[in-house]
């Protein structure tokens with residue numbers, strides 16, 4: 001197959017801001033067939049803007065079309081599971097937004113559905129496609145330049161970044177706050193750069209210190225503090241089967257000088273600080289012949305990570321390749337985050353079960 005039909009489930013911010021424009025760029029390989037949104041005016045607006053001929057308010061009707069081979073699920077998290085499983089069972093490949101699901105139970109069902117149907121379930125963790133991450137995967141995982149990576153410290157921290165739109169502050173609809181919304185990205189990038197070790201346990205804590213107050217400034221819009229049911233800061237210590245550990249900090253709101261989105265990886269031959277949004281995105285510290293070196297690449301490949309993410313999925317569908325970012329990784333992430341949330345409630349380390357049988 002050289003050209004595929006694509007349908008969209010959810011026509012909100014990320015669908016119109018990233019997915020639709022990037023799928024539209026691949027008009028030699030992609031026919032944008034239909035869009036479904038429970039909010040008809042959103043679906044119609046997207047259809048008009050991106051010249052998508054068919055509009056639905058019920059994605060199950062859209063999924064009956066034979067001219068759709070793949071769907072993009074970009075609803076809020078609470079609808080990922082049902083939409084993705086319905087699409088897989090209708091014989092469609094699925095490009096699902098992150099996090100894969102609200103929790104590991106839903107993510108497990110989705111991963112099992114992908115295995116059962118033999119269709120691709122690709123998770124939109126596009127940071128892997130950024131220039132620094134692509135370089136570092138080759139440098140660390142493929143070439144082994146920093147040796148055994150035994151520890152990482154991942155940060156996805158906003159100073160005053162509680163989203164003022166959507167359902168990002170609703171625990172029931174999202175599954176959690178900054179941990180599940182932005183922590184998931186830096187955790188995924190970190191684990192990818194460590195070769196995706198199997199998680200075995202996590203200890204964590206979450207806090208609400210700002211989101212439920214009316215007097216806090218909002219740099220990403222003003223949210224309704226009476227509806228804030230997620231954490232605004234989370235910390236976790238995750239242990240892996242290979243002995244490695246990762247600490248993860250994530251906030252929507254914290255008293256810090258500036259936002260952070262970075263990860264530090266410690267190996268026995270070198271350390272890497274990956275800071276993809278800064279002017280110095282990759283810094284390497286190492287020792288050779290009893291001499292210490294700080295190394296910075298003078299040039300890194302640049303990539304539009306959203307576009308590369310879409311292209312990788314379309315290429316996998318057309319050429320019968322595995323999902324570029326497999327559901328199993330999304331499931332690991334949900335299992336880790338569940339354990340951090342549970343540990344915060346119990347005060348104890350929580351064992352992580354990533355079995356799929």
Ligand SMILES: NC(=O)c1ccc[n+]([C@@H]2O[C@H](COP(=O)([O-])OP(=O)(O)OC[C@H]3O[C@@H](n4cnc5c(N)ncnc54)[C@H](O)[C@@H]3O)[C@@H](O)[C@H]2O)c1
Nearest residue numbers: 010011012013014037038039074075076077079097098166
């Ligand atoms: N990869 C990234 O960096 C990134 C960035 C932003 C958002 N996201 C993810 O994308 C998803 C959507 O986020 P958003 O910012 O676009 O939210 P949004 O609120 O702007 O849009 C969500 C849309 O889904 C629709 N919807 C809700 N339930 C539906 C259903 N059952 N069937 C069809 N449509 C339904 C809503 O009407 C809305 O139009 C979330 O999972 C979020 O985590 C990912």
